[in-house]
Amino acid sequence: MLENLEKKHMTNDPSGLAIETSGLVKVFGETRAVDGVDLAVPSGTVYGVLGPNGAGKTTTVKMLATLLRPDGGEARIFGKDVVRDANAVRSRVSLTGQYASVDEDLTGTENLVLLGRLLGHKPAAARVRAAQLLEAFGLSEAAAKQVKNYSGGMRRRIDIAASILNTPDLLFLDEPTTGLDPRSRNQVWDIVRAVVAQGTTVLLTTQYLDEADQLASRIAVIDHGKVIAEGTKGELKASVGAGSVHLRLRDAAQRAEAVALLETALTGAQVQLEPDPVALTARVGNGDNGSGAAAQAAAALAELARADITVDNFSLGQPSLDEVFLALTDREAGAETQEAAA
């Protein structure tokens, strides 16, 4: 079954890529909103595009969904060029924009029937499909209400429902959970997982690292219109070090001593003091003799014990995407200042 799906999705493009862009550029006046973006998104996966507000995420998505013409570079969706073959692209993608992309004056049912008709369904078929989707999205009771009376979570649902009237091969979700409460957010995540399980490729933009962490298999980090890092979650995390050691000491007075010890015991560690006076975090680098983070941490703990520093609590984790993100954007900022100085 899965093989069949994959095959089906790859028929038009031998590379098996849902999205392929090279040097994509969009300029608004003086601002280079998107400044040379290269992406390669494999079919059947969730690809996260992560970045702060104004990084160029939405502009990139709009170009890929044929809503904006690129000013430079190329983009292909399943092998079809977004400018030359726009209609072929449109027939395979769906877009759920950052703001509700349904008609707020119409009811839930009317919206879905309208879009169903525009996608070529006969009136009866469009009504059946609309009712099924409203049912599956738990919106049956709100079906006859105007969308402007929907809550944030309901809008998101009707929006995504509108995007899967015809099961798309590629679904763009532009910040699908911005402004949602945690429960509605979890439900949107469930929907995304269900959609991907059926073989649809999803390009998800988000400014929430845990969202990318939860859903995406590969992630591109975008800042100032450029991709500053790309890879699997593991790769991105590994790129900023092997992991982080979180420690809680019994005696706050010993913290300075502990910091000194850790800095020598852990190769290239950066020790960070937490707001809590007994807590500290050390980012463990890749050991020079190739030793893993755990081995280094164990050695460091032994050092602390030898110095009679009591450790109440200890944990070793991969760096969170938050740390990755901050490290990457800091590095960018650093590089820029150096450039400016030079």
Added chain:
Amino acid sequence: MSTATETQTTAKSPSQSGAEDLAPVTTESLAELLVSKERPPQPSPWSASVTFGWRAVLKIKHVPEQLFDVTAFPIMMVLMYTYLFGGALAGSTSDYLQYLLPGILVMSIVMITMYTGVSVNTDIEKGVFDRFRSLPIWRPAVMVGYLLGDMLRYLIASVVMVGVGLIMGFRPDGGVLGVLAGVALLIVFSFAFSWIWTMFGLLLRTEKSVMGVSMMVLFPTTFLSDIFVDPSTMPGWLQAFVNNNPVTHLASAVRELMHGEWPGSDIAWTLGWAGVIVAVFGPITMRLYARK
């Protein structure tokens, strides 16, 4: 599908009080819906346009107040101009009404065409347009849909005005057929004329500027015509403008049709102008639409 999972919230409570009590998303039934990959063929340009026209009708259904401009405004126009000018211009209001009503009908409808521009302008920034533009459909369908919805509004306004006219003593010699022919010609011309406003709706940044520009265009084109008076009393240079104004051709054609005559050349001029306006402003509108 083995991957499908049920969300943790189970019991669907029958009374939904708000966002917090939303019925759960049933990912199993969702998965079933997604399995079908069949895609119906792309709708024809006509079918897509009619669907957008249906959207306009639904909006009228949900916000009936927007019919104010096609009901109250035209009634006001008929009453005002008939009783204001009737005695002075034609000796009696009932004589004047026979001349004025077809013209004032033309003026009202041509004036309300500008609302097309206003609604395009207010709608275009909404998220739903991104969705429409990402659909594989005939591109002008969205705009044609607006105009189809507006044609319904023009029809309503025409019915209201002719009705008021009949009550006030308007007696068209052309009978039902003549009146219908006149209204049909007017609606065809208005459909074409509205493309000017779709262009401005897309071109200008605010609703107010759309209204401002449309007034600049509409006042001269409707007043400097033969709607109120016979152009033969005007100075020569003005006659030159008035006699070549498309609204004059339209008003003359509608008036004569309603009074049982066959104004072949005015009908031809009107349809010719309609064709030219669509040919010029249609493509400009679509260019602007693609660029938005």
